[in-house]
Amino acid sequence: MxxxxxxxxxxxxxxxxxxxxxxxxxxxxxxxxxxxxxxxxxxxxxxxxxxxxxxxxxxxxxxxxxxxxxxxxxxxxxxxxxxxxxxxxxxxxxxxxxxxxxxxxxxxxxxxxxxAPGHAVNDKLDTKQSYILGKVLAEIHQTLDIFKSSFSRPTLNNEYLLDWSIVSITPLYQNRKKEMDLLQQQIDRIKNQLTVINLSFSAPEYGICIGDVHSGNTHFTNNNKPTLFDFDQCGYGWRAFDIAKFLHVALRMKINLTIRNSFVEGYQAIRKLNQSELASIPIFIKAAHIWVMGISTNAVGDVLPYGWFNDDWLDERLAMLESLDDAKSILK
The missing domain is CATH 3.30.200.20 (Phosphorylase Kinase; domain 1)
Known part of the structure; x- marks a missing residue:
């Protein structure tokens, strides 16, 4: 049998x-x-x-x-x-x-x-490519202002980026209550900071975001023509979040400040960011960091093994989250 x-x-x-x-x-x-x-x-x-x-x-x-x-x-x-x-x-x-x-x-x-023709440059992104990618993102944002869909999609708001993430992270670290309490405090602080900034819920500040624009999700040809791919994390949200997501990945890749700033300059060559949006970017970088933690822990058990999520994994990510408090070193 x-x-x-x-x-x-x-x-x-x-x-x-x-x-x-x-x-x-x-x-x-x-x-x-x-x-x-x-x-x-x-x-x-x-x-x-x-x-x-x-x-x-x-x-x-x-x-x-x-x-x-x-x-x-x-x-x-x-x-x-x-x-x-x-x-x-x-x-x-x-x-x-x-x-x-x-x-x-x-x-x-x-x-x-x-x-997508070409190849991903990842941490080899240069100033010119960064500027081009920033311009393309702004052009896509503008184009998407007229896009209408009959389908639904999760909104990239505090509940999804932050609350959903800590619900995903906490079960794996029940023995690290102190650290989970500190993470919750960071989440509360991010929410409060965004409330104070009071970003608009209308275009062009708000609209469809790609959710994961960076030099690993873009192929550049030899003459620096880009093609973007992997829109799996797209959704409605503040456009400053898309810029922050690029910067978060760039920081993790150790891409230098000049190249990171070039991306923001390229974006602003198409659409000028207002002071509220600029002030929100360092805050959204922290939100993006927590969201990536949540996405990773959500995949445990089927795509990612439990063994990945040890104390070192948590300590390294919390240390980076703390380092993101220094906004001046992120964006000038």
């Missing part, structure tokens, strides 16, 4: 199976290779066909619902139509963007994207 199957938390679909069961539904000429290139919040594959390359994403079960995914894909298709430099979704032959697959853990969704 055979034993019953053990439930699966997170599976890695076979590239060959994705070619056979998914890719034929898209106008892709003779795909011959589908290889997993990144495991993260979602599983990312490089598809090589006779004429082009593509990116295939299998969305992680339980991370994004169908409404969230449809919003992201509709937004990217809109930006492509508006000639913005983004990796855009490839429509199926029947016109849809997603394909449902039956994974061992349950229903998951697949989307195919154009391949």
């Amino acid at each position: 055979s034993s019953p199957f053990i439930p699966v938390i997170h599976s890695i679909p076979s590239g060959a199976a994705l070619i056979a069961t998914v890719l034929y539904k898209y106008p892709i000429n003779k795909p011959h290779s589908c290889k997993l290139i990144k495991r993260g919040l979602n599983d990312t594959y490089l598809v090589e066909a006779e004429e082009k390359k593509y990116i295939l994403r299998v969305y992680r079960r339980g991370w994004r619902n169908k409404q969230d995914i449809d919003f992201e894909l509709e937004l990217l298709a809109f930006l492509h139509e508006q000639k913005q430099p983004v990796a855009y979704p490839i429509a199926r032959i029947d016109g849809g963007f997603t394909t449902e697959i039956a994974a061992p853990e349950g229903k998951r969704y697949v989307a195919i994207f154009s391949y």
Whole structure:
């Protein structure tokens, strides 16, 4: 008598199976290779066909619902139509963007994207590239002011960025009550500071944000033409948060102040930030830091192992959070 199957938390679909069961539904000429290139919040594959390359994403079960995914894909298709430099979704032959697959853990969704030419510069980002990326972000923000969607998406507000995050972090560190209390105090302080600044809830200060713009989510060609990708964290919020998210990643990559400032200068070449927005950026960097902690701990047990989240993980991130109190060293 055979034993019953053990439930699966997170599976890695076979590239060959994705070619056979998914890719034929898209106008892709003779795909011959589908290889997993990144495991993260979602599983990312490089598809090589006779004429082009593509990116295939299998969305992680339980991370994004169908409404969230449809919003992201509709937004990217809109930006492509508006000639913005983004990796855009490839429509199926029947016109849809997603394909449902039956994974061992349950229903998951697949989307195919154009391949972004060039490569990610990561911590090798230079002043010129940073300036270009800042300009592109501002242009995308302006373009998205006229975007309308029939789908819903989580708002990048205090409840989502901060309260959701500490709810995700705390269960892993019940033995570190003092540190969790300090983290809660930081959250309360961030909320109070944003209340005092009193940012507007109307465009151009408020609107759709990409949520994760940085030099790892952008490919630059040899002549510094950028293509942005991975809008998985997009949502409605204050645009200053997008700038802060770039700066947060740049700080973690140890990208220097001159290059970081060049990004803000590029953004302001398209849209001038007001004093409230400038004052909010260091605060949003701290919010972004906490949010990334929350996203990481939310993925524990299926994408990330519990062993990652030891005392050193927490201590390093709390130390960086404390260092972010020095706003002058972040942005001038």
